[in-house]
Amino acid sequence: VRMASSLRGEVLNLYKNLLYLGREYPKGADYFRSRLKAAFLKNKDVKDPEKIKQLIAR
Numbered sequence: 001v002r003m004a005s006s007l008r009g010e011v012l013n014l015y016k017n018l019l020y021l022g023r024e025y026p027k028g029a030d031y032f033r034s035r036l037k038a039a040f041l042k043n044k045d046v047k048d049p050e051k052i053k054q055l056i057a058r
Contacts, residue, residue, distance in 0.1 A: 007052050014056060015040055 015036070022032035043055055 003049055007049060007056075010056055011040075011052070 018036055019033065022036060023029045025032035046052055046055065
């Protein structure tokens with residue numbers, strides 16, 4: 001459980017950082033935000049810690 005919550009924190013930090021960086025996206029922050037959300041939701045059911053680490057690395 002500890003590793004899962006650690007990975008959850010990493011994923012949330014990644015999301016927040018990307019959201020922050022997306023404010024200056026050339027096509028607009030709203031466009032970036034919707035694409036970012038879709039990308040994260042696509043993988044929301046991944047439970048394997050190794051797979052999650054691979055996704056974070058991308």
